[in-house]
Amino acid sequence: MSDPTFAIDTRQAGIARELYEAVREMPLLSPHGHVDPRLLADDEPFPDPARLLIVPDHYVTRMLLSQGIPPSRLGVPRRDGGPVESDGRTIWRLLAQNWHLFRGTPSRLWMEQTFRTVFGVETRLRAETADEVYDAIAARLAEPGFRPRALFERFGIEVLATTESPTDDLAQHAKLAADGWGGPGGRVISTFRPDNVVDMERPDWRDAIDALGEIAGEDTGTYAGYLDALRSRREAFIAAGTTCTDHGHPTARTLSLSPAEAATLYDRGLHGTATAEDAETFRAHMLLEFARMSLDDGLVMQIHPGANRNHNRRLYAEHGLDVGGDIPQATDYVHALRPLLDAYGMDPKLRVVVYTLDEYTFSRELAPLAGGYPALFLGAPWWFLDTPDAMRRFREAVTDAAGFYNTAGFVDDTRAFCSIPVRHDVARRSDAAYLASLVAQDRLPLDEAAETMADLAYHLPKRIFKLDGPKLDGTGK
Incomplete structure (x- = not known):
């Protein structure tokens, strides 16, 4: 894995890696968050990649909105129950076509690290690789180990x-x-x-x-x-x-x-x-x-x-x-x-x-x-x-x-x-x-x-x- 947060001089980076390695495997404590408890109570398979990683992520949807792409095109439910995009692959392609908007943002860092470390997907997301990345994550989500x-x-x-x-x-x-x-x-x-x-x-x-x-x-x-x-x-x-x-x-x-x-x-x-x-x-x-x-x-x-x-x-x-x-x-x-x-x-x-x-x-x-x-x-x-x-x-x-x-x-x-x-x-x-x-x-x-x-x-x-x-x-x- 790359070290995106170690943009410092060589000696200091070496010390940072040593300190990081000492805690890298320590258990995670999440004492405040907004994960839906139903997710773990029901333990059902995740939906398609778009509904897992795009639709509920307001960091992602607000950036796209800032460039004129309304949340309805990203599958975000409407209060009045009106129609929104329902095809996960279409939503995913729309993100991939606009992935350049996230250059330098933490949203890109989090999502790319999630692709690599959670789903084992190394392919860079671009318009031309949208389907490849989508299919790779969808295949993982179908496995019991990804419940x-x-x-x-x-x-x-x-x-x-x-x-x-x-x-x-x-x-x-x-x-x-x-x-x-x-x-x-x-x-x-x-x-x-x-x-x-x-x-x-x-x-x-x-x-x-x-x-x-x-x-x-x-x-x-x-x-x-x-x-x-x-x-x-x-x-x-x-x-x-x-x-x-x-x-x-x-x-x-x-x-x-x-x-x-x-x-x-x-x-x-x-x-x-x-x-x-x-x-x-x-x-x-x-x-x-x-x-x-x-x-x-x-x-x-x-x-x-x-x-x-x-x-x-x-x-x-x-x-x-x-x-x-x-x-x-x-x-x-x-x-x-x-x-x-x-x-x-x-x-x-x-x-x-x-x-x-x-x-x-x-x-x-x-x-x-x-x-x-x-x-x-x-x-x-x-x-x-x-x-x-x-x-x-x-x-x-x-x-x-x-x-x-x-x-x-x-x-x-x-x-x-x-x-x-x-x-x-x-x-x-x-x-x-x-x-x-x-x-x-x-x-x-x-x-x-x-x-x-x-x-x-x-x-x-x-x-x-x-x-x-x-x-x-x-x-x-």
Whole structure:
């Protein structure tokens, strides 16, 4: 395999390869992601190559959209059920004809590495090789060794966390547990993501509130009943093996309201009179409320703020959520997180992992914050920043103030199951290259760099996300 992330001088590259080889075969931990649990619960053969690698990949479809190719031509379902391209080979040929659009992008790196390392396909994708590559991958997908569970084993995944809302009945996770794959300490667990019952601006919020009350057996017509329902669902998730929550709010704002103030906002939401400011205030208050709940039940909080959701309104209207229409925005953390950190930032029982799409905050805000509060950790670069270049910039920006041990290791955050080993491999190579630069400058001994490498690749995420059980070391770190 080539070394695309080792574009450094010869001596440093040699050190990087040595560090990388020391962790290359370590198990993979995926403590946050969006793989559909049905994939592993049913363990059915994958569909054709296009439906596996193109249709659900918004990195791919958004690039093609930017050049005037609509998602319907790529098989992306329409909200109204209207016709879209259904022939996998046609979709694949369209990608191959436009493969030049992906030159230099991480999407090309991930996909080509997936072709080689997962499917054993070395042929370069071009318009004239489209059918050859398609047929080679399709042939692999027909083999028993390429079913989801077999690939899970081959990838060396130790734990995979999916993401579900409080209104999910966790039936797929129950099926996995019955097969010995799920439950506490299981190989496939869920993450509790309550955005659909917190964000009053979502068009389905009121329906989700009703569904929450029904599944929890609580009266969500009152704020007190709403909190009881959330606690009940957290208990159900924990019983199914969950160790973390996740919160994908537009901002990182936190705020402490009195119960009466929060109840007033909640009632406005129920009656359809809440303003945009009311919705933001309620989201901010609920982050603090969820921190209180985490102190009680031990779930690790993850905060993923900063996405301007559905910025491409026409794309959303035609195809819905999560199809490439979201855009990063500037995000404040210093002031936004202060109420939460004032209340609980020094409590060793709380763990909060914060991510960003605004990389300018790495050195200015996030690294100093993580370096100053025991409860706070820095999440890995994600989404638009989940690239070799951005991962290098991340280490360069945060290590001065936060070191390595206030970061939470790599999180792939992907829907694309077959890309998981590739993404982890790229992250390990990037970290190896950065650590090698410290060794080459005589700023870190090689043996300590090797120890740090293993911690970043495996030990830190296992401990911070409690994938080795809900143990606390008394320091929060």
